[in-house]
Amino acid sequence: MTAEDFQNGQILLVDKPLHWSSFQAVNKMKWALKSKLGIRKIKIGHAGTLDPLATGLLIVCTGKFTKRITELQxxxxxYTGTFHIGATTPSYDLETEINETFPTLHIDADLIxxxxxxFLGEIDQKPPVFSAIKKDGKRLYEHARAGETVEIASRKTTIHEFEITRIALPEIDFRVVCSKGTYIRSLAFDFGKALQSGAHLTALRRTKIGHYHVNDAQPVPDFENSLS
Structure with missing residues (x-):
């Protein structure tokens, strides 16, 4: 593709690796476009943030197609992933250490x-305290890291499909189809509570956004190599 193609607008499907932020992935692609195709200035953005500890589908829009980001989001x-049953963390995932443990002997496949x-249909969900939502002008994770307690309002979200794909306690693998704004970390926490235990998220992969699938996505280095 030419510099003009990217300026006119492209939808690029990226498979975001573990430990990268969505911002890092987009920045890498922006730098590649500028350095390899000589584009001095280009609009580029992603449709839906993935946490650094999550992998999978990131939709990146360039040029005039950045106007479609809101629609795509x-x-x-x-998503697919893994819950660890019997323990919680403050961030609801592996970003922070386990802070509490719970009994699991009463949990079996039938109860799960x-x-x-x-959790099917419309549910009330509180975002994690370690999230990028703003409260009083600061990100929630900034409040959390400063040891400040903030009241977080619950939000309506919809779980269209929720399937357990493997049970090997303390691990449970799942597949979830959900609406915009659903926090899978919060789902893990709430699911553990509903089991009269605790849980946190240990793996997460976004596999689809609308009709776009991660099987059609490419790693960022492959995108960079395609430009040379």
């Missing part, structure tokens, strides 16, 4: 599958 998303039903 609003589409339903599919029965509990899933509580």
């Amino acid at each position: 609003g589409q339903e998303k599919e 599958h029965e509990t899933v039903k509580q």
Whole structure:
């Protein structure tokens, strides 16, 4: 593709690696476009942030197609991943250390599958305290890291599909299809609570946004190499 193609607008599907922020992935691509195609200035952005500890589909829009970001962000998303049952962390994932442990002897496959039903359809969900949502002019994670307690309002979100794909306690693998704004970390925490135990997220991969699938995405280095 030419510099003009990217300026006119492209939708690029990227498979974001572990430990990269979405911002880092976009920045890498922007630098590649500028250095390899000689583009001095280009609009580029992503449709839906993935945490550094998550992998998978990141939709990146260039040029005139950046106007479509809001529309793409609003589409339903599919995730796969793993909950660790019997322990919680302040961030609801592996970003922070385990802060509390809970009994799990009462948990079996029947209880797990029965509990899933509580989370189908429209639910109330509180975002994690370690998230980028702003409260009083600061990101929630900034409040959390400063040891400040803030009241977080719950939000409506919709779980269209919630399937347990493997049970090997303390691990449970899942697949979820959900609306925009759903926090899978919060789902892990709430699911653990509903089991009369605790849980946190240990792996997360975004596999779909609307009709776009991670199987059609490419790693950032492959994108960079395609420009040379």
